[in-house]
Amino acid sequence: MAEPEFSATGVRIGRWPRSLTRAGQVLVKDGRLVLLTSNGLEIDSAPLGSVTAARPWFAGEDSTVATVNGTRYRLTMAQRGQAKDGEELAGRFLETVRAAQDACGLRGVQDARD
Numbered sequence: 001m002a003e004p005e006f007s008a009t010g011v012r013i014g015r016w017p018r019s020l021t022r023a024g025q026v027l028v029k030d031g032r033l034v035l036l037t038s039n040g041l042e043i044d045s046a047p048l049g050s051v052t053a054a055r056p057w058f059a060g061e062d063s064t065v066a067t068v069n070g071t072r073y074r075l076t077m078a079q080r081g082q083a084k085d086g087e088e089l090a091g092r093f094l095e096t097v098r099a100a101q102d103a104c105g106l107r108g109v110q111d112a113r114d
Contacts (some may be wrong), residue, residue: 005029006096008089012076013043026075028096031104033068035075044068048100055094062086064093 006028011034013024023038033051035043045068052067057064062078063086075093078086 005100006093008030008077008093012074013037013046013073016074017072026061026093028093028100031100033066035066035073040104044071044073048097049104051097053094053097055090060086062090064090066097 006026008026009023011024011026012022013020013026019106020043021037024043025036025038025040027034027036028048031048032045033048034045037043050069055061056063056065057075059074060076060078063074063076066073066075075090076086077089077093078084
C-alpha cells in the first residue's frame with residue numbers, strides 16, 4: 001500500500017451544525033480524500049476530482065471546508081492551542097489537494113481570502 005500524500009490526526013470534523021468527531025483523521029491517498037473518525041471508521045471518501053476544498057473567510061487559519069460527495073465538512077486542524085501547527089496542516093492539505101487536481105487538469109481548491 002502506498003504512503004499517504006497527506007495525513008493529519010486529531011482533526012475536528014464537523015458537518016453543520018454538529019461535530020462528527022473531535023479527534024478524526026484526514027487522509028489523501030491514492031487520489032482519494034478519506035475522512036475517518038477517531039475509531040478509524042470512515043465518515044466519507046471520494047476521488048480528489050470530485051472534492052472541492054477552500055479556506056473560508058469566516059474561520060480561523062487552521063480551518064478548511066471540504067465538499068465531499070455533495071456534503072460540506074469543516075476541518076479544524078489545530079487542537080488545544082496549537083494554532084501554528086493547525087495553520088501549517090491546513091495549508092499543506094490545500095496544497096496537496098490542489099497539486100493532485102492540477103495533475104489531473106482539475107481545479108477545486110480555493111482560498112476565499114484571495
